Amino acid sequence: MIDRLLIANRGEIAVRVLRAAKERGIETAVVFSEADRKGLPVILADEAYCIGPGPSAKSYLRGQAIADLAKTIGADAVHPGYGFLAESAKFADQCEQAGIRFVGPPVAALAAMGSKLESRKLMNAAGVPVVPGGDRPLVNLEEAIAAAAEIGYPVMLKASAGGGGKGLRLVRRPDELAAAFRATRSEAASSFGDDSVYAEKYIERPRHVEVQIIGDVHGKVVALGERECSIQRRHQKVVEEAPSPVVGSELRAEMCSAAVRAAQAVSYCSAGTVEFLLDSNGRYFFLEMNTRLQVEHPVTEMVTGLDLVKAQLDVAEGLPLGPEFDDVRPRGHAVEVRLYAEDPYRGFVPSPGTIEFLRLPAGPGVRNDCGIYEGIEVSIFYDPMLAKLVVWGRDREQALNRLARALDELRLEGVQTTIPLYRVLVRDSDFRAGRMDIEMLDRKLSAGELRVASQDDEDVLAIAAALDFMETRARTTAGAADQAGRRDRWRATGRRESMRSGL
Amino acid sequence: MIDRLLIANRGEIAVRVLRAAKERGIETAVVFSEADRKGLPVILADEAYCIGPGPSAKSYLRGQAIADLAKTIGADAVHPGYGFLAESAKFADQCEQAGIRFVGPPVAALAAMGSKLESRKLMNAAGVPVVPGGDRPLVNLEEAIAAAAEIGYPVMLKASAGGGGKGLRLVRRPDELAAAFRATRSEAASSFGDDSVYAEKYIERPRHVEVQIIGDVHGKVVALGERECSIQRRHQKVVEEAPSPVVGSELRAEMCSAAVRAAQAVSYCSAGTVEFLLDSNGRYFFLEMNTRLQVEHPVTEMVTGLDLVKAQLDVAEGLPLGPEFDDVRPRGHAVEVRLYAEDPYRGFVPSPGTIEFLRLPAGPGVRNDCGIYEGIEVSIFYDPMLAKLVVWGRDREQALNRLARALDELRLEGVQTTIPLYRVLVRDSDFRAGRMDIEMLDRKLSAGELRVASQDDEDVLAIAAALDFMETRARTTAGAADQAGRRDRWRATGRRESMRSGL
């Protein structure tokens, strides 16, 4: 039994885990950094403990301190959320050493899937298709030339220790290889402290399709269908949906079965995701396995009616997967957009600041997973993702119409966000038709597409500003009238100050 | 085709209709009273027109003016929401005369179901079980004695023109009849201007179970399952759920079939509800038909995945019911609580005022249908229902756990609400077990049950107030220090004013 759960995360995912724990009757505690005292997780938790100053390295990444805290406060389990310590085999081990359950997969599965080359080997052995090539590190240019020839151009050179879109280099022709190999190695060495590099077949304009799986400690693993996550900007997902608009029932069955084999190959339990690239011929290739709950898990929840965090807690208690996992019948279509505090039209530059006004959309088929509220400050220390807006509809068209409606309702003032981009994207004909690949968004943005049209009547802007100008001035005048005949040095100063701030 | 829709309502239901229209690509306009300029419907609509001052009789009930407005602005349909003009045959007719579609049933169906005695007759003829008795007005005491004897005691005397729990009188024994008959007649005459009275069998501690139906203009009517609405206070629903915890598949099929017959008897189309009383032996009796969208329609939407307002718009356009209505497969369990600005522990006295703080619950399985936002004033002119919180779960237990979680997240400051009552109710053992009837809530409240326990550690209250007292004082002191050496008459006054307002 889990009676007391410590949540080792912040923002929307800490809130998400809190909700599941509360619905299950579990006492909740969260850790927080000094910058997050007013965060929603603290306000909604039963208990909250400060774990250090703002920078993650001094707070949310202090694995040993968090494991110790869990022990001190009598927690019997720790949920890591996603990011931070979620895929740290070391942290899972620290929890185990402290006698605290880690809500996630076994340490060995974390370790196995943490290494790109090792996981490729395991997948090959399990009969899961991987991107051709790259089963060994390339120690010199000769080996690189041989490997590339064997795979066939174009190839992608990858740093073994790379991640997050870094340490990648596309090589289209043999004469580009030498320079690319040197550059990748040196970047790998300087960025990751490990210069090993391997080569893979380059898949042209692939879609990103992933399969949600969940396993229990009794060896049962089930796949819960796929998610389409091809709307990315520089390899970071921004929009996800379930099901994929291009995966038919046959392909779905195949990919789900491959995902289950992948999980079983590492004796996986808890929730996890097997990511694939899907090429234009319908061939799919293992990309990596995310050994944790994912940001986009709600789209799967909305079509299946399952609660994945509750299921994680069940599994962590040693319970077998319930009967609802034997009979998963997805219904309708779900889409998630991630709200980032970034300006999409200025290279996604982060936009910290105070949320001056916030109206979340609501009504039928709308789910907000949100780490912010009106008045809170968006800190510079953390990922700029503020919230996720998820909608459900009977079919993809209704879901997208609902998303458009919800985005129009949503209003956030004080920081720049990606909302205006999504308002355009949701009406984009390629997106509406399901025509997309992982580079589509970047391509469209570079081409100057997805810009906000000047749909606002310019007269409206003029009227709004002019009325405010006049009314602000009227307030000032009214103030002056009240004080008529009682002028003194102070009031002159005060008045001027109010004008200064008001105009 | 409906291209422009005028919404003749306010608050959460106007917002609900707006959302459906927007998702369907329809231009929206709302009417508003002077008191509702800042209401959410105005802010979310494409267009908004002031229809008069605060009191409903001078604004939302001005049927002819609203029909005229619809014509003036080029709307092709009017949606009345619920309440106000929703069941007014006259208004439906005024719209028709103006060439505007009324989104609702035909005028004749509104008229037929608007009269209690006539609807009872129609139902009898259609083979829908009605409460025994009461098929004729009782013109004198002799007739009343005969009717009561025929029906069998206890009987309920009812004013033919009554409604909303008024004009009812329970008669348990023959010797109570004469006095009750006189009293009911005189109340009927003075309250409704019509002294006709009839007698019905009194059903002991019934449950209120109703069936949602929808029909198209091509004669097709389908039932979408039942809702349990037994949690009422003085005959006003406060909590609703779907499905009913006591209705099995056989009874459901029977009640649904009766509801379809009821609707067909009046050539019904659009969304409607057939209300039944269910006695402890599983017998059900027609109570009345609500010829409009109901407050509690979201629980049916959440289990069926249907959008009833969208369906109303489809039907109003003359479209046949889509294939999704042939294959309605409810999933899970949904519960709605109505948030009233009333103090449940002081006789539900209304509590107008300004919403000083509002945090709505969110996350998985939570739907907010809400007419308020932080900063808005709750007017004295209208129904005190502010919002509806609806939750969905895989089964009733998960739904109630989720409701408890959501109610704990919900925070509203500035006016008293029924939220504290629901927090206790959702943990009440009778409610959890599904043991309820339409008088249960009133009974429990009269018995002093469902009180908020003094679960708050009193030290917490002391700490909160003391810290605020000290910090308010510290701010005042800091202000004084800033001004040291520059004292003058103004500052003394200013300081005192800030103390007055601050302490």
Place this chain on the structure above:
Amino acid sequence: MKLIVRHRGRERSVVIENAPEGYFVTVDERRYEVDSAATGKAVRSLLINGRQTEVGLHRRRNGHYEVTSRGGREDVEVLEPLTLLAEKTHGKSDDHGVTTVDAYMPGRVVELLVEEGQRVETGQGVLVLEAMKMENEIQAGRPGIVSRIFVRRGEPVEGGDALYEIS
């Protein structure tokens, strides 16, 4: 700082001291570590020995609060110890009859806001006392006639000195 909190007729002593983060608060004999943060208009998050509670704090006149928490609404009053002492000596300010109001701490009379014989309402300022480098408006604790004023502008007073009489 030492305060008295009155709730449901009971009085509790509350002593607030600064702590490395937030405060140490001692209620009667019970000592708590408290971290308090304003999270919205009238809303505060309190961490008391790590346990989180969110409260709504609605300030009414003169140290009176309506505090809402998950449980419901409670009336809570915060008093300074000498106010309580004065109240106990001279009867509660909402008593009828004649009440003498004393200075609850040493200070200096900065201003008289009413004249003898003037009618005042509850909460109306009677005089301004400067004490602990802060100006404090002494407000009427009940409606009535300020029948006598015992002090003059500029005059120093000791804690416990009579300031005025209301009847």
Place this chain on the structure above:
Amino acid sequence: MKLIVRHRGRERSVVIENAPEGYFVTVDERRYEVDSAATGKAVRSLLINGRQTEVGLHRRRNGHYEVTSRGGREDVEVLEPLTLLAEKTHGKSDDHGVTTVDAYMPGRVVELLVEEGQRVETGQGVLVLEAMKMENEIQAGRPGIVSRIFVRRGEPVEGGDALYEIS
């Protein structure tokens, strides 16, 4: 009230008059009936001939606004006509070189906030002009040295009179 609104380099004339409900606003030649309501911090609902638009209004210095609407963020500047005239006559205030600043309406100099030779930053007050029963702080439109002041405290000025020179 007559104002000039500058947006994306274009200037529009905006005339605001009172209406039975709200205002009549004429933008260039186009007349609108406008009802405006503040619905949140920095947020306003506008009904313009019945059409609803919600805008975020972020006031920056001196008549400059950032206006957000569904479309995105726009910079909008509101000027009084005489300010614009002065700007056109004497060059934009963010030019370099010597700028003479004139009174944009008749009034009286209430106060001088700087002395000749003093350095000022953009937005810093230079003098206070009372006009139309309102005190208006005349702020520096650019950084520089206030090289000359042509008026004295208490002195009446006509619209167009030179007030000071910045260089």
